[in-house]
Amino acid sequence: MADRIGIGILGFGTVGQAVARILLEDAAAMEARTGLRLELRHVVARDLTKPREVTLPDDVLSADPARMFSDCETQIVVELIGGVDRAKELIRAALQAGKDVVTANKALLATAPREIFSAARTAGRCIAFEASVAGCIPIIESVRRGLVANRIDAVHGILNGTCNYILTRMLDDGISYAEVLADAQRLGYAEADPTLDVDGTDSAHKLAILASIAVRQSCELDRVQVEGITNIELNDLAEGRDLGYVCKLLASARRHDDGLELTVAPTFVPREHPLAAVSGPFNAISVYGSAAGHAFFYGRGAGGMPTASAVISDIVDTAIGNARRTFEQLVALPDQTPSAKYRTTGESIARHYLRIGLLDRPGGIGRIAAALGAEGISIATITQHEPPRDSATHVVPVIVTTHPVKRIAIDRAVAAMTTIKGVVGRPVCIPVFTGETDAK
Amino acid sequence: MADRIGIGILGFGTVGQAVARILLEDAAAMEARTGLRLELRHVVARDLTKPREVTLPDDVLSADPARMFSDCETQIVVELIGGVDRAKELIRAALQAGKDVVTANKALLATAPREIFSAARTAGRCIAFEASVAGCIPIIESVRRGLVANRIDAVHGILNGTCNYILTRMLDDGISYAEVLADAQRLGYAEADPTLDVDGTDSAHKLAILASIAVRQSCELDRVQVEGITNIELNDLAEGRDLGYVCKLLASARRHDDGLELTVAPTFVPREHPLAAVSGPFNAISVYGSAAGHAFFYGRGAGGMPTASAVISDIVDTAIGNARRTFEQLVALPDQTPSAKYRTTGESIARHYLRIGLLDRPGGIGRIAAALGAEGISIATITQHEPPRDSATHVVPVIVTTHPVKRIAIDRAVAAMTTIKGVVGRPVCIPVFTGETDAK
Known part of the structure; x- marks a missing residue:
């Protein structure tokens, strides 16, 4: 006789519908795989009239979470409404009602992790959140449990599918950021308001969660240095390709002797690194561990079914008791964990790519070179192309790549350049990724 | 107060020493991460006098497993001696003595899985074996638990680091199979007797274990169609590169309507697929699931520390009780699971690459084309190069690529070609990999 586990879902959007579909349509297969009868007892949605792809049994759908919380046959509550305040309130109520919680809510876990996790401990319950980072990829469990023997020194992730889709398509199709974004919105790869994706906030949320677990220090969201992809032009991607790089919005946590460094930024990844091959809406994470060396994980980071895959694995883990043991023991x-100790901003050393918009007049290149020289920055390559034939502005892009240099020197040089006569706009700066040494 | 868990290790080779080193040198870090005091109480080795890199505490090393089995403070026995008969006997004895078992032994789990797992159930104990497939990559747990919501339709792995190292270096350095092998042996990437690696047996062991869990059917080792890399020449790798392919020893399990197909064979992987980018001694696995779509895992598949990383995660999982719940409930x-239902051999359809050694005389190409035509095989490309200038044999390689065709037709055509006048030796045949459609 299979154990019967009652499930309630808060939120009935894309992911909620996919979870419900697997629970309903694959019930027999899930029971064969797990010995569990996973019974969908409640789905709470704000709008009960909206047409949806899944037909729920009678009495499952309602607008009232209290019904779910007071049902003693519902053991697991799945929070899929997203956002911070309302989700926090509902998760607290579920925990206080004695339910274990499964959530995909990265915004909440990144902004109030201590509050949420200690609320669960106080209530004697547990929280599983595999789906909050990188969709179907079991990265939370892999880092927390599978790589438990390792001191993890670095995590580098492509954690936002929308950005990766935009950067991939710009170069593949030779079209602008704005054109791809419009198309991505039409195809459902980007939200109507894509701000949190393209400005790097969503990646920063996921990085704060993942890095905290990987380095076993509590990483505050506001200590992530965030830069989005909105200033990247097709020109930059093409120049990068010629230099052997692929531009990715990379979310990185790196442990240094003098502290932790957390960054989200467009980054040139050398073509040979597995992260460079991650195209379109996929996510991927490189992890560098003291025993394992380099490990790499790849899969769909968003979408209904891939995210539901992670949610369901958390439901099963919770139902059989493993999620609780992991939550309590590890x-x-x-x-x-203690608050992270951070490295001073700007200390990281890397090669950098700069694109400087320059009026096509004598002396410009010399002034740029002088600004770099004043900061002790050594130029590796410099290229100035002919201005585009149809250009009315006479602004030409000057492309500089540097030898390895501290970021703070680059930032100072960029600030200085904005005051140079003939420089138009703010130079675009893209660091070049250096993978950790993997000499296991 | 941390829980104290007694550990015994059977076998003190490369992996045994790495596990001991982590348990001894990282004891404080492991306790901070897990709340467990993992105490290495016994190491059993045949030769007690051999110099080793790890210094064990007094009274830990012995040649007598009975001492470990009768120690009631040793809860977990780690089997790292490899091979089948002696390992089976020791695991049975450990289980009967009430120990949980962690093993990295792919040969044993591939040849006697039912016997070993049911022995554990009878004894009321559990077995964890993450380290038996793909070293540090948490692929067993990811497939069994992380992707539990999925019907897995295909698994494709690069599961033998020695073969992948050889194939990578042949092409990178432009040297022969024999030269790379000798070098790999010198560097410790290949065993003194590399037969089980290069003939595909080791990959078949790992595939039988991984496929059984992925498709939830018991896969017999002798139903894996195995071909090694010993017939592959530098020439084949270079021709493949020109065609856009990278040659990998691929271990594949594929679910078809008419049954399961298990193969280990040198395979041309199109350059765009993540498996093509797996170089040197690394392992990787592509998994195609009904909800997740394509997921991909990469890391070091062998060596002391990477394998120890997986062994330690199994020890922790066993110590906190999760391994037992997974073992009993999932x-x-x-x-x-039921015995697998297999597809008839030869039914798989793919493009194929053929290299046929031909005496440089009139009429040869025509006879080859006729042999292919007789089996209904449509030629996509055909190339005959000039014979090498220093060739004394006048044998020239003819390279044929075909349109998609059943393997059985290819095998018949190859058999027919060996009887053709002017064909020297057996033609080499390499299928071209077709990834599953990933349209989530």
Whole structure:
């Protein structure tokens, strides 16, 4: 006789519908795989009239979470409404009602991790959140449990599918950021308001969660240095390709002797690194561990079914008791670990790519070179192309790549350049990724 | 107060020493991460006098497993001696003595999975074996638990680091199979007797284990169609590169309407697929699931520390009770699942690459084309190069690529070609990999 586990879902959007579909349509297969009868007892949605792809059994759909919380046959509550305040309130109520919680909510876990996790401990319940980072990729469990023997020194992720889709298509199709974005919105790869994706916020949320677990220090969201992809032009991607690089919005956590460094930024990844081959809406994460060396994980980071795949694995893990043991015994979550010690901003050393808009007049290149020289920055390559034939502005892009140099020197040089006569707009700066040494 | 868990290790080779090193040198870090005091109480080795890199505490090393089995403070026995008969006997004895078992032994789990797993169930113990497939990559747990919501339709792995190292270096350095092998042996990437690696047996062992769990059917080792890399020449790799392919020893399990197909064979992987970018001694696995779509995992598949990383994660999982719940509750192991239903051999359809050695005389190409035509095989490309200038044999390689065709037709045509006048030796045949459609 299979164990019967009652499930309630808060939120009935794309992911909620996909979870419900698997629970309903694959019930027999899930029971064969797990010995569990996963019974969908409640779905709570704000709008009960909206047409949806899944037909729920009678009495499952309602607008009232209290019904779910008071049902003693519902053991697991799945929070899929997203956002911070309302989700926090509902998760707290579910925990206080004695439910274990499964959530995909990265915004909440990135902004209030200690509050949420300690609320669960106080209530004697557990929270599983595999789906909050990188969709179907079991990266939370892999880092927390599968790589538990490792001191993890670095994590580098492509954690936002929308940005990766935009950067991939710009170069593949030779079209502008704006054109791809419009198309991505039409195809459902980008939200109507894509701000949190393209400005790097969504990646920063996921990085704060993942890095906290990987380095076993509580990483505050506001210590992530964030830069989005909105200033990247097709020109930059093409120049990068010629230099052997692929531009990715990379979310990185790196442990240095003098502290942790957390960044989200467009980054040139050398073509040979597995992260460079991650195209379109996929996500991927490189992890560097003291015993394992380099490990790499890849899969769909968003979308209904891939995210539901992670949600369901958390439901099963919770139902069989493993999620609770992991939650209670392993020490990895922000409420269990000390606050991260951060490295001073700007200390990281890398090669950099700069694109400087320059009026096509004598002396410009010399002034740029002088600004770099004043900061002790050594130029590796410099290229100035002919202005585009149809250009009315006479602004030509000057492309500079540097030898390895501290970021703070680059930032100072960029600031200085904006005051140079003939420089138009703010130079675009893209660091070049250096993978960790993997000499296991 | 941390829980104290006694550990015994059977076998003190490369992996055994790496596990001991982590348990001894990282004891404080492991306790901070897991709340467990992992105490290495016994190491059993045949030769006690051999110099080793790890210094064990007094009274830990012995040649007598009975001492470990009778120690009631040793809860977990780690089997790292490899091979089948002796390992089986020791694992049985450990289980009967009430120990949980962690093993990296792919040969044993591939040849006697039902016997081993049911012995554990009878004894009321559990077995964890993450380290048996793909070293540090948490692929067993990812497939069994992380992707539990999925019907897995295909698994494709590069599961033998020695073969991948050889194939990578042949092409990178432009040297022969024999030269790379000698070098790999010198560097420790290949065994003194590399037969089980290069003939595909080791990959078949790992595939039988991984496929059984992925498709939840018990896969017999002798139903894997195995071909090694010993017939592959530098020439084939270079021709493949020109065609846009990278040659990998691919271990594949594919679910078809008419049954399962298990193969280990040198395969041309199109350059765009993530498996093509897996170089040197690394392992990787592509998994195609009904909800997740394509997921991909990459890391070091062998070596002391990477394998120890997986062994330690199994020790922790066993110590906190999760391994037992997974072992007892999830239905994925060969003693719990029905025997696989296999597809008839030769039914798989793919493009194929053929290299036929031909005496440089009139009429040869025509006879080859006729042999292919007789089996209804449509030629996509055909190339005959000039014979090498220093060739004394006047044998020239003819390279044929075909349109998609059943393997059985290819095999018949190859058999027919060996009887053709002017064909020297057996033609080499390499199928071209077709990734599953990933349209989530």
